[in-house]
Amino acid sequence: MQVPEVFVSYAWGGESERFVNKLYAFLKAENFDVLLDKIDLGYKGNIKSFMQQLGQGRAIVVVISDKYLKSANCMFEMVEIAKHNNFSERIFPIIFPDANMYNPNARTAYIIYWENEVKKLNESMKNVENMALIAEIQQELVEYNEILNAVSKITSILKNTNSLTPEMHEHENFKSLLEAVSLVLPKKKNEDAGESRQVEKDEPTTDPVNRKYKLANIQKLLLNTFSDTDLNSFCMIYFEEVYQTFADGQSKQQKVLKLLDYCKRFMKFEYLLFHLEEENSAQFSAFQSYW
Template identity: 45%
Template structure:
């Protein structure tokens, strides 16, 4: 068996595995587990890489590349987001405690010293502007620093941002988490407390809605749906976070955020 035949067999196996993952994803509807989404994205990259290698062996260009590549690149460039959008670095954190904000301010200064502007709600959401619009913009960001604290995990706005980032795909590569000391994500019993918290939010609001007439309750049903989505995705989101070496708050501060800066600069340059 020559190299081309061996590579073709490897590609066929990868395609079959990808098809299985895509079928599994379809079965979940809109609530795809984070680990499945990550596995699917990695398998897609593997298939693309194998296809390119096989095309090179066959001494022909990949089918996805048009013959008029120069013209295609020129035309496509007009549809690319502006450079400023490509270089955006967002941060998701809570206002609800007294230690996340000072930490974020230190982080912001370190990035400014390197010529990188951190985009956060306090700086860009002006009077009467809508937070929802900003949170959607953040969720599409190429680089999102996520400062995880106990209150972050209990904040509907923060968890909405994290859920939306996950739903946009490529979660592992787009988030740069920092887990603060009070975020209890490493012990299973402590993690269960957060799930209990969100289940209680669902139950309390549901019970409260039953005490009034069901007419004209716009927004309340959406709140329950959000709480439910957070509760349903919580375990998979935290499973990913606790498996990542996010370094401690002290390490980041003592190193002037060196590792974080390097990781983000590399991603921005991709």
């Protein structure tokens, strides 16, 4: 896997994931390469290797919540980041209010939480007579202890970082974050056949009245342009309402049909075709015409 420019570390679910979906769309729209676990890890991907790769990233947006600070996977990612040089320079934290970094009692509570997690795992392991049977769990205990030892330092660094609130980032369309990341990783330039685009077409909003679209050709274009993962990413950026209806186990064909149905109901075929041509002009030409 090619090392992407920007990694995002966050806890799944709730407001944190909603925020990350919007952040991901903005970063992609600004032509950053973004690595997000639910998009890039893939079915049966190695979670530990993914987290270690994230830890080596040159720019990592870390979306901190109470759930994040109590998640073994999230905190393992944070420890992996901290193991490498220039920790403070490589992380771009965004802190939700429920992770109260500015209160020493709240930060102490996270230390106590991980002390208890270590104790509970230790107690469970004592009930196993043959320690050879739990070698992998012993490794997890090592990782829990690494988290415990790092919590105080990491939360203190976060406390002293002016991270802005999620609402502030959304209100300014992530302007401050994008500027900060750009200082570390200049964004890619849009290119078409190796040359910078000189003319940008206006993005359409709705379809022309009475235009009849060739759905079979558009369907073929979608199926041949995208892998399942790339289709998820495309819809997350341009058709969030459709992306939100995708479920585990759905095939790429089913997702394409949902997208086509949405475009038909809301007159979005021109908008779809505009972005499909941007995505892959060669494929776009191969399946014309579309109306």
